[in-house]
Amino acid sequence: MEQFFAYDPHLNGSKGLIFIGDKLLVYRRDSRTENFPFYLDLAGGGKEINETPFETFQREVKEEFGLAIERRDISYVRRYPSQVVKGEFAYFPVVKLDSGAKTALVFGNEGLEYKLIDIEEFLNANDVWPGLQDKARDYLNSLNERR
Helix, strand or coil: CHHHHCCCCCEEEEEEEEEECCEEEEEECCCCCCCCCCCEECEEEECCCCCCHHHHHHHHHHHHHCCCCCHHHEEEEEEEECCCCCCCEEEEEEEEECHHHHHHCCCCCCCCEEEEECHHHHHHCCCECCCHHHHHHHHHHHHHHHC
């Protein structure tokens, strides 16, 4: 997990699960994106110069949802090959916030809407950005392995 907080010259982006209480925060992409318009997506996105994977995720979550993510909020991280740029990597963090964080949500200008849904609904949806459901399943499997 420490790699998430350090500079990675091969970073492409960070996108992951944010649980608010027992619900998962997702949003619906809009038509202005060339990649998978109108699909469900998770918080996060591409890096800016000299950002760590955590800083990328933290900035994107603030821009997209108005939430301030702290280091202590990260409970899981996994690094995957980027689906966008060959030879680069994307990080998949998991954040758990208490249900009171709902009141701090301020939806940004990316996407059509956000919603809080059950993880099962996310895993079973047929309109999710490709690969994100597999990464969410990897996270859930890691919970079973810890038991």
